[in-house]
Amino acid sequence: MIFYIFSYDRPLQLHGLLKSMEAFIMGNYEIMIQYKFSNKEFENAYNDLFAEFPKIDVVSENIFYDTLTDNLNKLPKKSKISFLVDDILFIRNIDLSHVTNFVGIGKVFSLRLGLTLSESKIIKKYQEIPTLKKINKDIYLWSWGNSSMDWGYLYSLDGNVFLLSDIIEKIKSIKFKGPNSLEARLNKKFTNKHFMGGCFSSSAIVNLPLNRVQTEVNNWSKDLSTKDLLKLFQSGSRVDLSKYINHIITSVHEDWKLYVKK
Numbered sequence: 001m002i003f004y005i006f007s008y009d010r011p012l013q014l015h016g017l018l019k020s021m022e023a024f025i026m027g028n029y030e031i032m033i034q035y036k037f038s039n040k041e042f043e044n045a046y047n048d049l050f051a052e053f054p055k056i057d058v059v060s061e062n063i064f065y066d067t068l069t070d071n072l073n074k075l076p077k078k079s080k081i082s083f084l085v086d087d088i089l090f091i092r093n094i095d096l097s098h099v100t101n102f103v104g105i106g107k108v109f110s111l112r113l114g115l116t117l118s119e120s121k122i123i124k125k126y127q128e129i130p131t132l133k134k135i136n137k138d139i140y141l142w143s144w145g146n147s148s149m150d151w152g153y154l155y156s157l158d159g160n161v162f163l164l165s166d167i168i169e170k171i172k173s174i175k176f177k178g179p180n181s182l183e184a185r186l187n188k189k190f191t192n193k194h195f196m197g198g199c200f201s202s203s204a205i206v207n208l209p210l211n212r213v214q215t216e217v218n219n220w221s222k223d224l225s226t227k228d229l230l231k232l233f234q235s236g237s238r239v240d241l242s243k244y245i246n247h248i249i250t251s252v253h254e255d256w257k258l259y260v261k262k
Contacts, residue, residue, distance in 0.1 A: 002029065002030050002075060014046075015049055019238070073168070080103045089239070099161055104163065108162055112150070112160070117252065236262045
């Protein structure tokens, strides 16, 4: 299992994600990080961060498309892969074997979906849970093609798990400039009609949009300053994961408060 993480000017949030993965994921996985920075201060902060995680593969981004496809081409084609953005946190224990055993041809697992979802805070709409079938003690099955909103958004880069051999060919066939346009064009071009989904009863991850660092889409965020968050990281502050453990998630994007500690 491979987690491929995109990061830009968010060392504090990325550190929180990596520590949450250490804390809550059971099973074998590898991490590859594609990152970029706007100035030397952010570069130095990333270098400090990566020194703490020496076993993680990291690559500095040049052109987004080229860096991504070059890296994906180097991975074993039989791998299962999940893309993550750096403002995600894992908040509860998961056994990756359940995920990797599920994923196959026409089957995509979602780490972000769960039975407690009731709304989309990004678009401020109620979200209906589709018809689900319980297939073991904590895995639920549904049809991506017969579902709406997040339950029909197959090609999310927020924790959906794919067969690498399937997703890489789709990625290489479209044009995009960043994670947002990649996600949007995958969902626009490729059908989800015949795909089945799997999820845990409770969402394993949550996206905390503390700020917006990309310019492709004017997504909602809390607009916290990247410079202020950088200063927190430089001062030794880190995301306090204890404040988020096992929280009930009602939306895949939550407006929760940022908690840090030293």
